Amino acid sequence: MAGYVRFREDLCKGCELCVYVCPPRIIYLDRDYTNRKGYHPVRIDEMEKCTGCAHCARMCPDSVITVERE
Amino acid sequence: MAIVYQKTKGLTDAELHYCPGCTHGIVHKLVGETLEELDVLGKAVGVAPVGCAVFAYDYFNCDMQEAAHGRAPAVATGIKRVLPQHVVFTYQGDGDLAAIGIAEAVHSAMRGEKITVIFVNNAIYGMTGGQMAPTTLVGQKATTAPLGRDPGHYGSPIRMSEMLATIDGAAYIERVMVTTPASVMKAKRSIKKAFELQIAGLGFTMIEVLSTCPTNWGLTPVESLEWVKENMLPVFPLGVYRDVTKEEA
Numbered sequence: 170m171a172g173y174v175r176f177r178e179d180l181c182k183g184c185e186l187c188v189y190v191c192p193p194r195i196i197y198l199d200r201d202y203t204n205r206k207g208y209h210p211v212r213i214d215e216m217e218k219c220t221g222c223a224h225c226a227r228m229c230p231d232s233v234i235t236v237e238r239e
Numbered sequence: 240m241a242i243v244y245q246k247t248k249g250l251t252d253a254e255l256h257y258c259p260g261c262t263h264g265i266v267h268k269l270v271g272e273t274l275e276e277l278d279v280l281g282k283a284v285g286v287a288p289v290g291c292a293v294f295a296y297d298y299f300n301c302d303m304q305e306a307a308h309g310r311a312p313a314v315a316t317g318i319k320r321v322l323p324q325h326v327v328f329t330y331q332g333d334g335d336l337a338a339i340g341i342a343e344a345v346h347s348a349m350r351g352e353k354i355t356v357i358f359v360n361n362a363i364y365g366m367t368g369g370q371m372a373p374t375t376l377v378g379q380k381a382t383t384a385p386l387g388r389d390p391g392h393y394g395s396p397i398r399m400s401e402m403l404a405t406i407d408g409a410a411y412i413e414r415v416m417v418t419t420p421a422s423v424m425k426a427k428r429s430i431k432k433a434f435e436l437q438i439a440g441l442g443f444t445m446i447e448v449l450s451t452c453p454t455n456w457g458l459t460p461v462e463s464l465e466w467v468k469e470n471m472l473p474v475f476p477l478g479v480y481r482d483v484t485k486e487e488a
Contacts, residue, residue: 172243180254182260184259184260184460185260185461186260186464190419190420208259227265227420227424228419229265230260230261230264231254231255231257232246232247232250232264235242235246236243236245237242237243239241
């Protein structure tokens with residue numbers, strides 16, 4: 170099953186709760202970029218590994234994450 | 240592609256002011272999702288506390304009322320009695336509910352007020368800078384207990400769920416946590432049940448949510464989740480402490 174995750178990165182506070190709960194471990198903190206709030210937001214490069222389980226979205230305190238699944 | 244998770248309509252577009260990784264945001268989402276799923280956003284009234292969640296009135300997408308410190312259950316009592324068809328809830332922290340507002344919480348339960356209390360317990364005063372709360376663990380450091388809470392001097396942490404479960408007017412009392420996706424989903428089912436029992440008119444309902452305070456605990460958000468499991472769970476065990484629907488059956 171393939172999933173697709175979108176981040177509203179300007180709302181991200183870089184708390185890494187999503188990084189901690191992601192089963193395939195594909196979410197990481199982008200330390201080369203700073204968002205409008207002044208935090209390093211999270212990012213996914215290997216989206217093809219996403220299963221669309223939405224663990225990240227459930228744990229995100231700031232409703233940054235939208236998850237889609239085929 | 241179908242959307243499997245998106246921001247609930249139960250919350251407004253306002254950006255939360257909470258510290259990074261604070262689980263207040265998760266609990267807000269669960270309450271918002273519950274109100275949306277029960278289709279009661281149009282007739283829900285929330286009462287905001289004093290403390291970290293004081294701006295909750297900007298975040299929930301329903302009518303909101305701010306209360307004086309600890310008085311949210313008293314204000315909710317008035318709202319529910321005037322508008323009995325509405326769904327009324329309070330959202331309170333441990334400093335608000337278990338310290339200054341303990342009388343209002345206990346007496347609302349005693350009167351069997353048909354409201355739902357969301358009690359967010361993170362064992363410390365967050366907004367004011369990490370002072371000792373009634374729920375602070377023995378040995379836990381706080382700005383007003385720099386050597387850790389000494390039970391001989393300050394007493395031991397108060398367990399609100401166990402205490403309120405002894406009151407006849409309480410219909411549903413449960414303690415949950417939000418440290419993993421599974422426990423978050425469990426917490427949501429519990430919050431939903433509490434609202435359903437309120438709508439059924441069975442009495443006072445409270446869900447205590449073990450929460451984190453990474454800033455004042457001096458831990459990262461992820462370390463804080465582990466801290467809840469290792470240190471808070473033995474003192475504040477999860478479970479249903481009162482459920483009148485089970486007792487009647």
